[in-house]
Amino acid sequence: MAKIAVFDSGLGSLSIIKEIQKNMKADIVYFADQKNYPYGNKSQAQIASIIKKTINLLEEKFTPDIIVVASNTPSLMLNLQIGKVVDVKPPLKLAQKKSKSKKIGILATKASVNSKGLVNYVTENNIPKSYEIFKIDGSNLVDLVESGKFLNNKKYCxxxxxxSLDDYIITENIDTITLSSTHLLFLKKLLEIEYPKVEFVDxxxxxxxxILHKIKNKQSKRNSLKIFTSGDIINFKNKLNKIGIKNKINYLST
Structure with missing residues (x-):
């Protein structure tokens, strides 16, 4: 049986978990490290300490086959390509294929946008010089998700x-944007309604x-999901209930 641990600083992991469950059967442990939310305003040293501690905690407590760091911020700022760890980075190559205007936005947290890791990542992807890459701070949009406002205050959202986006899309003619924070996938429908001509790539x-490539011979017979948080259990449970997740929530301290 495949056991996968997925974590980030809150609700973002759920967007990755949804895709995992679409593609395979696995026992999933979801850890929302709300105590350390947001990752997006922390230094590289702070992020490194948090991620190392969390990976060790999940390893010791659950011994998973795969640990998914379901956040672009640490994935870009740290070298996480080690052992059973899978990171999540902006789908830049896919965005390149989709863009007609050759103007691509990377919508991410403040820490990601300002990181050397993002500069290196863009370079590694060998995007042709004819393309223009815009780094867009989407921290306010991440907050819309983690605060729960995306559920009950669409007008404010x-x-x-x-x-956050008008200047880039209208003035710069960006036609493709990578949703480079897993939180942002919860806003995808709102973004598509507001900008129907823009391709939002997750x-x-x-x-x-x-992940499937790594565990294809170890799939479980069914999907299961255990949820843990380092934050307020009741508050988190209320948010999950509003998006249709009724699982028991357990406390886990980092």
Missing amino acids: KKIIKK PGSLVAKK
């Missing part, structure tokens, strides 16, 4: 989305395929 299916 629309206002923040337009404030990394979920690419990550799921990478």
Whole structure:
């Protein structure tokens, strides 16, 4: 049986878990490290300490076959290509294929946008010089998801989305944007309604395929999901209930 641990600083992991469950059967442990939310405003040293501690915790407590760091911020800022760890990075190559205007936005947290890791990642992808890459701070949009406002205040969300993206999409003619925070997938429908001519590319299916390749001979007979948080259990349970997840929530300290 395949056991997969998936974590980030909150709700973002769920977008990756959804794609994993679409592609395979596995026993999934989901850890929402809300105590350390947001990753996106922390230094590289802080992120490194948090991620190392969390990976060790999940390893010791659950002995998973795969550990998914379901956040672009540490995936870009740290070298996580080790052993059973799978990271999540912006689907830049896919965005390149989809873009007609040759103007691509990378919508990410403040820490990701300002990181040397993102500069290196863009270089590693060998995007032709004819393409223009825009790094867009989407921290306010991440907050819309983690706060739960995306569930009950669509009008406010629309206002923040337009404030964050209008200048790039209307003025710069960007036609493709990578959702380079797993939280942002919860806003995908709102983004598509607001900007119907823009392609919003998410990394979920690419990550799921990478995991399937690693565990294809160890699939479980059914999907199961155990949920843990380092934050307020009741508050987190209320958020999950609103998006249709009724699982028991357990406390796990980092």
